[in-house]
Amino acid sequence: MTVMSRNDLLLFLGFTVVVLAMPIWLHPFGAAYPDLLQRFMIYGIFAVGFNILFGLTGYLSFGHAAFFGVGSYAAVWSFKLLSLDAIPAMIFAIVISGLFALIIGYVSLRRSGIYFSILTLAFAQMSYNLAYSVLTPITNGETGLQLTLNDPRYLDRAMFEAAPGQPVPTLLGQSLGGFAGFYFCAGFLILAFFIAQRITSSPFGMMLKGIKSNQTRMNYTGFNTKPYTLAAFVISGMYAGLAGALLAVTDPLAGAERMQWTASGEVVLMTILGGAGTLVGPVIGAWLIKYFENIFSAINENILHRFFDFLPDGVDNVLVAISSKFVGEGWFLTLGLVFVLIVVFLPGGIMEGVRRIAHLFDRSRRSPTKPGKATPHPQPAE
Amino acid sequence: MFEVIFLQFLNGLDKGAAYALIALGLTLVFGTLGVVNFAHGALFMLGAFCAVMFRQLLTLETVTLDPEKLSPWGAPLEIREPLVQAWFGDFGAVLVNYSVPASIIITIPIMLLVGIALERGIIKHFYKRPHAEQILVTFGLAIVAQEVIKSFFGPNPIPQPMPTDLRGAADIGAFLGMQANVITYPIWRLIYFLFSFVIIGGVFAFLQFTTFGMVVRAGMADRETVGLLGINIDRRFTIMFGLAAVVAGLAGVMYTPLLPPNYHIGMDFLVLSFVVVVVGGMGSLPGAVAAGFLLGILQSFASMTQVKALIPGIDQIIIYLVAVVILLVLPRGLFGRRGVMEA
Numbered sequence: 001m002t003v004m005s006r007n008d009l010l011l012f013l014g015f016t017v018v019v020l021a022m023p024i025w026l027h028p029f030g031a032a033y034p035d036l037l038q039r040f041m042i043y044g045i046f047a048v049g050f051n052i053l054f055g056l057t058g059y060l061s062f063g064h065a066a067f068f069g070v071g072s073y074a075a076v077w078s079f080k081l082l083s084l085d086a087i088p089a090m091i092f093a094i095v096i097s098g099l100f101a102l103i104i105g106y107v108s109l110r111r112s113g114i115y116f117s118i119l120t121l122a123f124a125q126m127s128y129n130l131a132y133s134v135l136t137p138i139t140n141g142e143t144g145l146q147l148t149l150n151d152p153r154y155l156d157r158a159m160f161e162a163a164p165g166q167p168v169p170t171l172l173g174q175s176l177g178g179f180a181g182f183y184f185c186a187g188f189l190i191l192a193f194f195i196a197q198r199i200t201s202s203p204f205g206m207m208l209k210g211i212k213s214n215q216t217r218m219n220y221t222g223f224n225t226k227p228y229t230l231a232a233f234v235i236s237g238m239y240a241g242l243a244g245a246l247l248a249v250t251d252p253l254a255g256a257e258r259m260q261w262t263a264s265g266e267v268v269l270m271t272i273l274g275g276a277g278t279l280v281g282p283v284i285g286a287w288l289i290k291y292f293e294n295i296f297s298a299i300n301e302n303i304l305h306r307f308f309d310f311l312p313d314g315v316d317n318v319l320v321a322i323s324s325k326f327v328g329e330g331w332f333l334t335l336g337l338v339f340v341l342i343v344v345f346l347p348g349g350i351m352e353g354v355r356r357i358a359h360l361f362d363r364s365r366r367s368p369t370k371p372g373k374a375t376p377h378p379q380p381a382e
Numbered sequence: 383m384f385e386v387i388f389l390q391f392l393n394g395l396d397k398g399a400a401y402a403l404i405a406l407g408l409t410l411v412f413g414t415l416g417v418v419n420f421a422h423g424a425l426f427m428l429g430a431f432c433a434v435m436f437r438q439l440l441t442l443e444t445v446t447l448d449p450e451k452l453s454p455w456g457a458p459l460e461i462r463e464p465l466v467q468a469w470f471g472d473f474g475a476v477l478v479n480y481s482v483p484a485s486i487i488i489t490i491p492i493m494l495l496v497g498i499a500l501e502r503g504i505i506k507h508f509y510k511r512p513h514a515e516q517i518l519v520t521f522g523l524a525i526v527a528q529e530v531i532k533s534f535f536g537p538n539p540i541p542q543p544m545p546t547d548l549r550g551a552a553d554i555g556a557f558l559g560m561q562a563n564v565i566t567y568p569i570w571r572l573i574y575f576l577f578s579f580v581i582i583g584g585v586f587a588f589l590q591f592t593t594f595g596m597v598v599r600a601g602m603a604d605r606e607t608v609g610l611l612g613i614n615i616d617r618r619f620t621i622m623f624g625l626a627a628v629v630a631g632l633a634g635v636m637y638t639p640l641l642p643p644n645y646h647i648g649m650d651f652l653v654l655s656f657v658v659v660v661v662g663g664m665g666s667l668p669g670a671v672a673a674g675f676l677l678g679i680l681q682s683f684a685s686m687t688q689v690k691a692l693i694p695g696i697d698q699i700i701i702y703l704v705a706v707v708i709l710l711v712l713p714r715g716l717f718g719r720r721g722v723m724e725a
Contacts, residue, residue: 058514060514060517107710108707110710111709111713113513113709114517114660114664115660115709115713116514117517118656118657118709119705119709120661121653121656122657122705122706123700123702124705125653125702126698126699126702126703127701129695129698129699129702130695130698130699132698133695133698134694134695134698135695157414160563163704194425226450242494250500261653272518306407325533329532329533329537330529330533331534332525332528332529333525333526333529333530333533335524335525336522336524336525336528337522337524337526337531338523339518339521340504340519340522340523340526343515343519343522344504344507344517344519346463347511347515
């Protein structure tokens with residue numbers, strides 16, 4: 001295994017610190033409660049995984065929510081059949097969603113471009129429709145799959161008596177509610193980030209980037225690109241399955257709506273918003289979307305009235321009437337607008353914005369020392 | 383047995399007609415501008431809401447209180463008087479009754495404007511960008527359109543009554559010389575099917591028999607050469623985008639009595655229409671129409687109880703299944719041209 005470069009190591013350490021300290025630094029933003037933090041972690045993993053496929057190889061999958069949903073179902077089934085412990089559930093979910101991704105990827109990757117997007121979309125919609133109709137014995141249809149008191153749980157029953165009360169997922173006997181659940185998910189996010197980082201800087205990752213920039217040329221140089229894209233697809237499907245399983249661990253209820261194509265669209269939005277092809281970007285995108293979803297959808301007209309209180313009465317009402325269209329129920333409108341603006345003006349997402357700003361500072365700091373080289377058009381003398 | 387099959391065939395026609403109309407517009411946009419338009423379903427939805435809006439305008443009422451008469455609980459009785467009927471008398475009543483077909487008149491200019499504004503405002507900048515970015519920006523636009531409609535008309539479906547004369551069913555069996563009352567078919571669905579036929583025929587005739595259409599076809603085949611001949615092909619393509627928006631809008635208007643429109647009706651149809659377009663072959667207009675009807679009819683057959691008993695759940699997935707098979711067997715779809723969006 002190659003040694004990590006200093007920059008990679010710094011990035012990884014920085015990321016770890018930021019994630020673990022989230023309950024502290026998110027406190028002033030009003031987001032430091034476990035439920036939301038867990039979702040930050042889960043969707044972060046989902047987006048990191050999606051980015052391994054889309055960001056590195058350029059294949060735009062519109063059906064990733066299927067793997068997310070399959071991961072959830074697999075985890076809940078593991079809770080029901082095997083044990084309430086989270087570890088077997090995670091392993092089971094990753095294996096199942098990996099197999100699922102292998103089958104779908106093998107078929108879909110025979111085509112590329114928009115055909116690939118449509119194929120993945122078709123498979124995801126099929127899974128969604130089946131989960132609602134024929135597969136109800138497995139998925140429990142619209143009600144969603146839940147834990148019940150008289151689930152078999154063979155492993156648990158073999159070892160000890162069932163605890164009384166509503167079954168909840170645990171980790172080696174420890175409950176996973178609240179901040180324990182957050183740190184459990186955070187551990188997985190950090191691990192997921194680490195693996196993604198290693199993949200990106202490995203020869204395998206270089207191969208994937210080569211496929212993105214010119215697949216034909218890769219084929220001409222003698223590489224069979226199919227196994228590489230398939231591997232990326234399966235890995236990213238396993239990431240989605242892991243995220244789905246974590247969602248089932250924190251809230252043991254799996255519903256088919258997780259597999260709908262809007263859910264697939266959401267992870268695409270997260271990745272693009274943050275910056276596809278970068279490591280940190282998708283995570284930031286996921287955090288921002290989940291954060292604003294939470295904040296914006298909680299705002300109602302009363303809060304707006306208080307916010308615009310300092311203005312004269314008429315102006316106040318007009319502003320509230322306008323802005324109330326963008327918050328609460330209408331938060332998707334804001335999301336759509338922001339998204340359009342990002343794609344039009346900043347196709348690289350937030351990370352490209354950061355890079356541009358950094359570049360700007362870099363130049364302005366460097367230009368006084370090396371005036372001739374940095375600026376091709378020297379400023380006129382004053 | 384023959385009657386059953388024929389009936390299912392008919393049942394598939396109206397849905398197939400809707401798929402065909404949306405897919406036709408999608409293909410027009412793709413063939414001319416080379417843009418993968420995920421906002422096309424939103425245009426269908428906007429058309430449907432043109433009908434809703436038109437009816438709401440027509441049924442505006444003046445509410446006056448009648449001090450003479452009291453309701454059973456003692457409050458003055460409200461007199462509601464529809465404005466249109468007050469102004470136009472009987473003609474107004476007919477207009478309200480036929481509000482859905484009548485709203486075509488306002489839908490055409492609105493959708494043309496929306497389409498051209500969309501193309502000039504945003505999509506114009508995406509010709510040279512990768513397909514993934516086109517998908518993303520139009521997806522964002524679709525979300526915006528959806529949410530704007532939701533904030534004005536609310537999240538619930540708004541039923542649109544069909545004209546009273548056109549309710550009920552037509553006895554097609556008797557018309558074709560078979561036994562009476564065996565094959566009956568709702569009149570409005572029949573109208574929708576015929577309407578789609580007229581629109582599709584109109585679009586094809588427009589492309590085939592007018593100079594404008596000829597130039598557009600030439601531009602689809604080789605844009606650069608047409609531009610070199612001194613023709614402003616961009617402007618014509620913009621108008622084609624407007625035309626595609628009108629087709630989608632009209633498909634939406636006429637579909638409202640069959641399915642009460644809500645804000646995400648477009649998305650529901652969009653996913654299916656994309657499948658239709660891909661099955662028909664990207665960039666092929668006849669392919670889009672043929673695949674639309676084919677998938678609509680297949681879906682209707684798959685919903686038969688006998689078929690469902692044989693293969694449970696087939697009605698839910700048939701369209702996607704057909705799409706997967708066709709894409710893997712015929713890489714260009716049914717009628718795809720060589721060289722258009724291959725790989």
